[in-house]
Amino acid sequence: MPKVTIDGKIIDVPAGTLIVEAAKPVGSHIPVFCYHPKMAPAGMCRMCLVQVGMPKMDPATKQPVVDENGQPVINWMPKLQTGCTTVVSEGMVVHTTTPQVAEARRSILEFLLTSHPLDCPVCDKGGECPLQDHTLHYGPGNTRFYVESKFHNDKAVPLSPLIMLDRERCIQCGRCVRFQDEIAGEPSLGLADRGRGLEVTTFDDPPFNSNFSGNTIDICPVGALTSRDFRFTARVFELNDYPSVCQQCAVGCNVYLGTRDNLIRRVTPRQNEAVNEVWLCDKGRLEHHYAHSPERVTTPMIRAESDLTPVSWYEALNFVANRIRPTLGESGKSMAGLAGDRLANEDLYLFQKLFREILGSNNLDHRFGWSQWNAGDALVKNFGAGVGTNLGELGKGVTALLLGADPQTEQPVLRLRLSKITRQGATLVVANGRATKLAQYASHKTIYRYGAEAYFVLGLVRAMIDAGLHKSDKANGATEYSAALNLTVAECAAKAEVSADTLKTIGETFAASENGIILFGREFMYAMQRDPAVEAALNALLILSGHFGRKNNGVIALYPRSNSMGALDMGMTPTDGGMPASEMLTKAKLLYVMGADPARENPAFKNPGFMIVQDLFMTATAQKADVVFPASAWAERDGTFTNTERRVQYFARALEPLGQARPDWAIIQELAQQLGAKWTYASAGDVMNEIAQRIPTYAKMTHARLQVNARRRASVQTVGGDAAEPVQMALGELIGVVSGAQWATFSETNADAKFDVKFVQPADSAQATAGVYLAVTRALLDCGALAQYSEIIQTRVPDASVEINSHDAEAWEIANGARVRITFESKPPRALELPARVDGSVPPGVVAVANNLDGTMNLPMGAQVQVTQVQVSQAIAD
Amino acid sequence: MIWEPIILRNKNIPEIADIDVYERNGGFTALKKALKEMTPEQVTDAVKASGLKGRGGAGFPTGLKWSFLPKGVFPRYLAVNADESEPGTFKDREIMEKNPHQFIEGVILSAYAIQCAHAFIYIRGEYPGAANILEQAIAAAKQRGYLGAQILGSAYDLEITVHRGAGAYICGEETAMLESLEGKLGMPRVKPPFPAVVGLYGKPTVINNVETLTNVPPIIDKGADWYKTIGTEKSSGPKVFCVSGHVNRPGNYEAPLGSITLRDLIFGAEYAQGVRGEKNVKGILTAGASAPMLTAQHLDTKLDYEAVAAAGSILGSASIIVLDEDTDIPWATQKMSRFFMHESCGKCTPCREGTYWMFVLMERINTGKGTARDMEMLPIVANQILGRTLCPLGEFATSPVLGTLKWFKHEYEAKVSADGNRETEK
Numbered sequence A: 001m002p003k004v005t006i007d008g009k010i011i012d013v014p015a016g017t018l019i020v021e022a023a024k025p026v027g028s029h030i031p032v033f034c035y036h037p038k039m040a041p042a043g044m045c046r047m048c049l050v051q052v053g054m055p056k057m058d059p060a061t062k063q064p065v066v067d068e069n070g071q072p073v074i075n076w077m078p079k080l081q082t083g084c085t086t087v088v089s090e091g092m093v094v095h096t097t098t099p100q101v102a103e104a105r106r107s108i109l110e111f112l113l114t115s116h117p118l119d120c121p122v123c124d125k126g127g128e129c130p131l132q133d134h135t136l137h138y139g140p141g142n143t144r145f146y147v148e149s150k151f152h153n154d155k156a157v158p159l160s161p162l163i164m165l166d167r168e169r170c171i172q173c174g175r176c177v178r179f180q181d182e183i184a185g186e187p188s189l190g191l192a193d194r195g196r197g198l199e200v201t202t203f204d205d206p207p208f209n210s211n212f213s214g215n216t217i218d219i220c221p222v223g224a225l226t227s228r229d230f231r232f233t234a235r236v237f238e239l240n241d242y243p244s245v246c247q248q249c250a251v252g253c254n255v256y257l258g259t260r261d262n263l264i265r266r267v268t269p270r271q272n273e274a275v276n277e278v279w280l281c282d283k284g285r286l287e288h289h290y291a292h293s294p295e296r297v298t299t300p301m302i303r304a305e306s307d308l309t310p311v312s313w314y315e316a317l318n319f320v321a322n323r324i325r326p327t328l329g330e331s332g333k334s335m336a337g338l339a340g341d342r343l344a345n346e347d348l349y350l351f352q353k354l355f356r357e358i359l360g361s362n363n364l365d366h367r368f369g370w371s372q373w374n375a376g377d378a379l380v381k382n383f384g385a386g387v388g389t390n391l392g393e394l395g396k397g398v399t400a401l402l403l404g405a406d407p408q409t410e411q412p413v414l415r416l417r418l419s420k421i422t423r424q425g426a427t428l429v430v431a432n433g434r435a436t437k438l439a440q441y442a443s444h445k446t447i448y449r450y451g452a453e454a455y456f457v458l459g460l461v462r463a464m465i466d467a468g469l470h471k472s473d474k475a476n477g478a479t480e481y482s483a484a485l486n487l488t489v490a491e492c493a494a495k496a497e498v499s500a501d502t503l504k505t506i507g508e509t510f511a512a513s514e515n516g517i518i519l520f521g522r523e524f525m526y527a528m529q530r531d532p533a534v535e536a537a538l539n540a541l542l543i544l545s546g547h548f549g550r551k552n553n554g555v556i557a558l559y560p561r562s563n564s565m566g567a568l569d570m571g572m573t574p575t576d577g578g579m580p581a582s583e584m585l586t587k588a589k590l591l592y593v594m595g596a597d598p599a600r601e602n603p604a605f606k607n608p609g610f611m612i613v614q615d616l617f618m619t620a621t622a623q624k625a626d627v628v629f630p631a632s633a634w635a636e637r638d639g640t641f642t643n644t645e646r647r648v649q650y651f652a653r654a655l656e657p658l659g660q661a662r663p664d665w666a667i668i669q670e671l672a673q674q675l676g677a678k679w680t681y682a683s684a685g686d687v688m689n690e691i692a693q694r695i696p697t698y699a700k701m702t703h704a705r706l707q708v709n710a711r712r713r714a715s716v717q718t719v720g721g722d723a724a725e726p727v728q729m730a731l732g733e734l735i736g737v738v739s740g741a742q743w744a745t746f747s748e749t750n751a752d753a754k755f756d757v758k759f760v761q762p763a764d765s766a767q768a769t770a771g772v773y774l775a776v777t778r779a780l781l782d783c784g785a786l787a788q789y790s791e792i793i794q795t796r797v798p799d800a801s802v803e804i805n806s807h808d809a810e811a812w813e814i815a816n817g818a819r820v821r822i823t824f825e826s827k828p829p830r831a832l833e834l835p836a837r838v839d840g841s842v843p844p845g846v847v848a849v850a851n852n853l854d855g856t857m858n859l860p861m862g863a864q865v866q867v868t869q870v871q872v873s874q875a876i877a878d
Numbered sequence B: 001m002i003w004e005p006i007i008l009r010n011k012n013i014p015e016i017a018d019i020d021v022y023e024r025n026g027g028f029t030a031l032k033k034a035l036k037e038m039t040p041e042q043v044t045d046a047v048k049a050s051g052l053k054g055r056g057g058a059g060f061p062t063g064l065k066w067s068f069l070p071k072g073v074f075p076r077y078l079a080v081n082a083d084e085s086e087p088g089t090f091k092d093r094e095i096m097e098k099n100p101h102q103f104i105e106g107v108i109l110s111a112y113a114i115q116c117a118h119a120f121i122y123i124r125g126e127y128p129g130a131a132n133i134l135e136q137a138i139a140a141a142k143q144r145g146y147l148g149a150q151i152l153g154s155a156y157d158l159e160i161t162v163h164r165g166a167g168a169y170i171c172g173e174e175t176a177m178l179e180s181l182e183g184k185l186g187m188p189r190v191k192p193p194f195p196a197v198v199g200l201y202g203k204p205t206v207i208n209n210v211e212t213l214t215n216v217p218p219i220i221d222k223g224a225d226w227y228k229t230i231g232t233e234k235s236s237g238p239k240v241f242c243v244s245g246h247v248n249r250p251g252n253y254e255a256p257l258g259s260i261t262l263r264d265l266i267f268g269a270e271y272a273q274g275v276r277g278e279k280n281v282k283g284i285l286t287a288g289a290s291a292p293m294l295t296a297q298h299l300d301t302k303l304d305y306e307a308v309a310a311a312g313s314i315l316g317s318a319s320i321i322v323l324d325e326d327t328d329i330p331w332a333t334q335k336m337s338r339f340f341m342h343e344s345c346g347k348c349t350p351c352r353e354g355t356y357w358m359f360v361l362m363e364r365i366n367t368g369k370g371t372a373r374d375m376e377m378l379p380i381v382a383n384q385i386l387g388r389t390l391c392p393l394g395e396f397a398t399s400p401v402l403g404t405l406k407w408f409k410h411e412y413e414a415k416v417s418a419d420g421n422r423e424t425e426k
Ligand SMILES: Cc1cc2nc3c(=O)[nH]c(=O)nc-3n(C[C@H](O)[C@H](O)[C@H](O)COP(=O)(O)O)c2cc1C
Pocket: B053, B054, B055, B056, B057, B058, B059, B060, B062, B081, B082, B083, B084, B085, B086, B169, B170, B171, B172, B173, B174, B175, B207, B208, B209, B210, B212, B213, B391, B392, B393
């Protein structure tokens, strides 16, 4: 580790460290504009100039020359050096406060300001602007650019429905362009022209169409890129930034909810190096609008006569209690509870407690609709990736195997994090039945045949055993297993339609790797449900590879929703003979639906007799209810979610509840009290304390502990003072902030445990044999339950289409864009008419449709379909 | 003594652009010798020993540059800099148009030395004629087995691609040239890494000027020892001087480095033959717009890298622009300021903003709007740029201003007034 001296302080830093980074721990502030720690240095703005010297070496002895005081003689470099591009080396001496450095900073700022409009009073960035901050600290007090020809340029260029560009304010730092290129992998911005005319532009059509575009607003060091969602709605110093967690997917990105006058004005990322680093996807940034929708239910309602009529809480709760009380104790069996997995742990915990302890029913589920595909619970419980695993940090010695997943649209920020790990030296393997965005970053990528997932994994296991790389010390029945596994790698490869070499390489690489992680997504979970051999094979791969029970080893289930993991942990599953969701709808007599809308996806859904719906909106299900309880939006109360990496994260309350809406956990408690329970939770924190006591994996997970680093944001800059957190974050000055806590899996807490490996023969019937396989995909921005309330999201929702392989399209005589009909072999039979997209992301024999767009809701995943061209009658009409 | 050109051989053999004529006059003997008798290292060593320095401006020792390529990393590339965009520079054009085969032979020899299988010639878009001639020369060389697969029966393969630029001075800067070759916006890269390690398409790359490589065939043919006898101890070999401006006979003149003075070049009968209208010399630019201006008092400066540096300027690409006694120096400087403002790529702040600011000040002074304050600001702005830019262009941009202020301050003073309201003369 090179030893460097920065402003007189000596520090050891790893080889390869840049001066700007080395200066952070010693507390020397080197101002930057173009440099961002997550991106490669560009050396553009020249703001970070510092004085650098190297010890003079005696060529004979190769030792530093010392002066009469025994101090090394320093050769100062004749020019100042950019701290953001200069790598430290042994003995280097850096000065950041000399008059020359101060003069250089002053000059650069003076230059920048010669073409800056200085419209801070009407600029969204004003108050959290690095240019303002640096100017205050290091800039000239006034300008010597007295000439009249100040730079003028376009003030409001709509780059996209989300982003407005002010060309005058742009300081040409290139961060936005480089973000899209290096981090998002969607190079939709570019610089054009040159000199003072250098400008940011987009080449896309539709313009700047990226799932991650909003991040460029945050990292733009000036107010050149502004959010059209937030523009002019508040000054940033009027906002209260509350720490929260995005509720839109299982990544659980940390956010700030910036509120003013009890409205969320904007959502910005909150740094958590173990979750989202400093990024968000556009969905997470925009989807908060639903919280303020005028369509929110704000009073309790009961069905009087035929209509739902507003009543008081007292009446509504009484109404329900009276209906339930007579059946209490006698038969809870006819009562069922269905809860959405977007709800907080505290809500889900009390919900199941109400059922199990008060109503005496195990009829509990959260798996319906989108979440019905959740699977692999046992794998997660036993072998979830070890505590301390940080997917964004994976590097040398780690092999990550991504199976049947498409994080680009389903866990977007996770995709960003996995994209970079090969650059850090990790081996990334991407396998799915179709091509996905992440595959372009993979060290090994392969497309297997949908339906042959079990063979694919068994091939990896076989390859591992053949190479003698398997470990049996924690396995029961390893020998029997390898004898029972009566398939060769070549046979598995033939079934999965991949090459035997691919299976061999992946299997051996994974097994031989020091650390191994398996991430499996929705498409793989679907396969697990269809054929138990898939989960058994994964189980064997994990146990025999020994990749579990410690950091950077184990599985991660890429569940669909923000708290799918928590729903499992809280026990929202039909244990001990309880009914699953699929039966509730026909067998239950009383149904309590919380934060879920089964009727939206299933038009045949009926009120089973008596139905309580607790929600934010008059959903399709609520419209059929007997009682509606208005629930608070997540921003109106606090709680915790558990993300896909089993990280439990705290979100604070940012808003006053709307109307009479109450937090879900509070409503459940009131009902329980009506039914005689002696519950006395004063807050969600109280509920969490009980969870921490009663659920072993959640031991010590109190709100207080989870709140560490999840605080309200320090206010904006103070004149001449230290930069505020938003500026520090925009500049990438915060280092290594992490919050939340991961729960430990069984294999971690029971180091000596052994696990059974059993061979399960793949069910050949499960493999698609003839016909075309329907792969269900997801669009990130959709017209889903919550997204519909964001106008900007709605402008960016793609049109539904069916992806067809070009060879199939040729065989079926279907041209790109032609309208085709897909007919499902399902019960009841269904058909869809959609334009064809012939773009090669699906292999022959597979067609793909996103099931969250207009007209494509609730497709039967994995169905066999028929595709036919639809006669276009329009031509005749014209 | 009249020097018999070894670079501009067309001066003596006008038909040398014909490949037969070139062959009859010793063409490709160096290549044959190298491929048959020399290893790539020996070719590099010969060039090292010759003392040849880059003719593109920076004067970096060529053989040394070649030896920086990391061992065992392939593919590697040779990118030839034919962007020739410095004002007053037109030597590469004459070489490519009139003596193309020697240049191409030089490219092949150099590519062989660095073991590159694909060389690129990045030629400025304003040279369509030269680009066509090069493509024909490449085709002819290929036809005769000097290029393509298994050159002259050896195991060595080489392709050469001619790439036309799109009119940006900055694309002559070597890393911007690589960006442009890759199809990106022509902007310099941060160094390190140097192109020798991470160059074109991320691979080790050597970049050399056209004239530099045209020196290689004679070095290989006649040997480094012979070559070292030409020129001075530190600046060996011949150099092509581009003379333009107020002279009677502008053009390219070849002479050994250090063998003649500025006076010889401007007034000599075999060179530019004096200033038009028998006028006196007022200013001399030695490296186009990029170097500080010299004056009549420097006429006896010898033309080699060291002597010109000692006089306070740089020899660079040796583009000598002569300005006579009637030249309005601030006016001429404004032209150069405009050039740099226009050519700044905009990647780094001081150059992007500073070149504009300097130009605005120059314009005020030249249009009678200038004040003493503007004159004060000029060197301030220039010095705020100096030493802080990403590439040398920003530094070049300060040369005309600082150079002319040093010698011709009175001309500026005569143009400014207390209130910025001086009648303009023109
Ligand atoms: C702004 C700028 C413009 C340049 N233009 C040219 C050019 O037009 N031709 C050239 O050969 N070198 C040019 N150079 C120098 C090249 O960067 C590089 O040093 C040279 O091509 C190396 O070749 P050499 O070693 O054979 O001289 C320029 C450099 C700068 C900074």
